[in-house]
Amino acid sequence: MKIVFVGAGNLATNVARALKDAGHEITQVYSRTQASADALASQVGAEAVSDLDDVAREADIYIVSVKDGALSDVVARLCDGSRRGLFVHTAGSIPMSIFDGHAGRYGVFYPMQSFSKQRQVDFTDVSIFVEARYESDLRLLTDLGSSLSQHVMQLDSEGRKHLHLAAVFACNFVNHCYDLASEVLDRYDIPFSSMLPLIDETARKVHSMSPKSAQTGPAIRYDENVIGMQSRMLAYDDRIRQIYDIMSKSIHERNEK
Amino acid sequence: MKIVFVGAGNLATNVARALKDAGHEITQVYSRTQASADALASQVGAEAVSDLDDVAREADIYIVSVKDGALSDVVARLCDGSRRGLFVHTAGSIPMSIFDGHAGRYGVFYPMQSFSKQRQVDFTDVSIFVEARYESDLRLLTDLGSSLSQHVMQLDSEGRKHLHLAAVFACNFVNHCYDLASEVLDRYDIPFSSMLPLIDETARKVHSMSPKSAQTGPAIRYDENVIGMQSRMLAYDDRIRQIYDIMSKSIHERNEK
Numbered sequence: 367m368k369i370v371f372v373g374a375g376n377l378a379t380n381v382a383r384a385l386k387d388a389g390h391e392i393t394q395v396y397s398r399t400q401a402s403a404d405a406l407a408s409q410v411g412a413e414a415v416s417d418l419d420d421v422a423r424e425a426d427i428y429i430v431s432v433k434d435g436a437l438s439d440v441v442a443r444l445c446d447g448s449r450r451g452l453f454v455h456t457a458g459s460i461p462m463s464i465f466d467g468h469a470g471r472y473g474v475f476y477p478m479q480s481f482s483k484q485r486q487v488d489f490t491d492v493s494i495f496v497e498a499r500y501e502s503d504l505r506l507l508t509d510l511g512s513s514l515s516q517h518v519m520q521l522d523s524e525g526r527k528h529l530h531l532a533a534v535f536a537c538n539f540v541n542h543c544y545d546l547a548s549e550v551l552d553r554y555d556i557p558f559s560s561m562l563p564l565i566d567e568t569a570r571k572v573h574s575m576s577p578k579s580a581q582t583g584p585a586i587r588y589d590e591n592v593i594g595m596q597s598r599m600l601a602y603d604d605r606i607r608q609i610y611d612i613m614s615k616s617i618h619e620r621n622e623k
Numbered sequence: 624m625k626i627v628f629v630g631a632g633n634l635a636t637n638v639a640r641a642l643k644d645a646g647h648e649i650t651q652v653y654s655r656t657q658a659s660a661d662a663l664a665s666q667v668g669a670e671a672v673s674d675l676d677d678v679a680r681e682a683d684i685y686i687v688s689v690k691d692g693a694l695s696d697v698v699a700r701l702c703d704g705s706r707r708g709l710f711v712h713t714a715g716s717i718p719m720s721i722f723d724g725h726a727g728r729y730g731v732f733y734p735m736q737s738f739s740k741q742r743q744v745d746f747t748d749v750s751i752f753v754e755a756r757y758e759s760d761l762r763l764l765t766d767l768g769s770s771l772s773q774h775v776m777q778l779d780s781e782g783r784k785h786l787h788l789a790a791v792f793a794c795n796f797v798n799h800c801y802d803l804a805s806e807v808l809d810r811y812d813i814p815f816s817s818m819l820p821l822i823d824e825t826a827r828k829v830h831s832m833s834p835k836s837a838q839t840g841p842a843i844r845y846d847e848n849v850i851g852m853q854s855r856m857l858a859y860d861d862r863i864r865q866i867y868d869i870m871s872k873s874i875h876e877r878n879e880k
Contacts, residue, residue: 376839433844433846434841434844434846434848434849435844435845435846435847435848435849457849459841459849459852459853460849478817478820478821479820479821479824480821480824480825480828480837480839480840481839482828482832482836482837482839484832484836485828485831485832487824491820491823492820493817493820517820525811525813527852527856528807528808528810528811528813528856529808529813529817530853531807531853531856531857532804532805532807532808532813532818533804533818533821534840534841534842534853534867535800535801535803535804535807535867536800536801536804536818536821536822536825537818537821537822537824537825537839537840538838538839538840538841538842538843538870538874539800539803539866539870539874540797540800540801540822540825541825541828541829541834541837541838541839542834542838542842542870542873542874542877543792543793543796543797543800544792544793544797544829544834544837545833545834545835545838545877546792546796546873547789547790547792547793547834548789548833548834548835550785550788550789550792551785551786551789553785554782554785556782556785556786556789558829558833558834560735560750560786561789561790561793561794562829562830563735563736563748563749563750563774564735564736564737564790564793564794565793565794565797565826565829566748566826567736567737567744567794568737568793568794568797568798568826569822569823569825569826571737571739571742571798572798572801572815572819572822573819574742575739575741575742576802576805576815577798577799577801577802577804577805577815578802578805579739579741580737580739580798580801581795581798581799581802582633582737582738582739582794582795582798583737583791583794583795584691584716584791584795585791585795585799586795587690587691587692588692589690589691589692590692591691591692592691592692592714592716592717595716595784596716596787596788596791599784599785599788600788605872605873605876606873608869609796609869609870609873610791610792612865612866612869613795613796613799613866615862616799616803616862616863616866617795617796617799619862620799620802
């Protein structure tokens with residue numbers, strides 16, 4: 367099976383390397399910028415191209431992994447009738463129907479994980495959600511996913527949309543909270559690494575307790591003096607202070623429910 | 624050394640059990656409610672009391688671990704001149720000076736971790752921050768901390784206040800983000816456990832990357848369509864929608880910095 371990657375970002379880089387390691391053949395990598403295409407292509411032994419017109423016509427699967435906002439343009443140009451094969455995108459919040467009227471065979475291949483180019487994710491534990499227009503392509507995508515992970519599940523576009531929204535809270539917003547902690551620490555030259563045991567335990571706790579029952583801190587105890595003082599400590603930056611106030615209020619309200 | 628715990632909450636429970644395991648003698652546990660006092664006292668072989676007047680007069684260390692808002696009242700009643708020994712509290716954001724004019728020997732013993740009664744924390748990796756009025760008591764608290772953890776550090780009240788504020792972001796707000804994810808998933812009967820690989824990887828990433836460089840998701844890519852759609856999906860609940868909007872905006876602004 368010849369696989370082409372359209373896009374060479376964080377997700378594409380991790381998936382392409384994992385597929386290559388699992389013995390699949392990546393024939394080509396497209397990216398808008400030649401340097402990005404080169405960087406990923408060289409890691410997986412593929413050809414690098416930076417013009418959509420140069421994307422191969424005879425591939426079996428096109429894995430389209432570009433910025434969500436660019437996806438419909440790329441789909442329209444890529445699926446111009448000159449290419450057969452199976453087209454899939456990798457976006458949590460974009461419905462499969464974005465391919466309607468453009469491609470014949472299409473689907474979605476969504477690995478739910480936080481990917482960075484600098485770090486190769488171990489796919490064994492990654493949940494991969496697949497969807498396809500045709501039953502035979504669903505089996506093909508399930509097999510492809512199963513070569514990477516034991517957790518391959520079918521999920522329609524509506525379900526995936528909700529899953530992705532939850533993932534934004536559990537991962538993207540969580541990481542931003544880490545980042546805000548590092549902003550606070552930077553002002554007092556305390557190294558971020560001092561937070562790591564706390565961060566690890568906070569993540570471990572929700573393996574055996576619900577997040578609601580695992581909640582600790584001044585907001586859940588409703589220590590108004592501490593909450594007021596901490597809020598005032600952040601008066602130097604409206605953005606971070608607003609987040610402090612709204613999160614504290616939300617924790618308290620959730621506890622009252 | 625005879626240790627008395629004043630308070631039997633999440634932190635007191637974890638610290639008392641760890642001290643007991645490290646061979647220390649816990650003689651008494653006070654809690655406002657007899658049942659809480661009984662629950663912890665029975666685990667560490669101590670006497671349980673629920674009247675502050677009954678707290679022993681001859682202990683070596685009093686570890687005061689009550690709700691921050693109750694601390695000054697408890698200190699005033701406990702340190703009434705009838706008790707000697709060393710008084711310490713365990714609160715991140717309360718200055719040591721809360722004991723001024725009440726006790727002679729006093730200090731702070733602050734283990735920076737998220738504690739729940741149902742879960743015994745392994746103290747080996749927990750950072751413990753100590754402070755004391757007298758040098759000899761600082762050594763005593765350092766030794767006490769070192770019997771639990773390799774990471775015992777001196778930190779004054781001002782530094783501890785900032786550390787605690789960062790910990791609120793890195794732990795309490797992070798856990799609340801997990802909880803908001805679980806609220807989203809509950810509405811669609813998707814189990815929270817589906818988030819665990821993502822949660823674990825998000826925590827692991829910041830061991831080797833800064834949170835700023837580890838950031839992923841629609842807000843950092845500035846996928847306006849996805850951000851707008853996800854915000855609208857939360858229209859059923861102002862609280863959670865407001866958090867979504869403000870966090871997305873903050874991630875985007877932080878990236879522009």
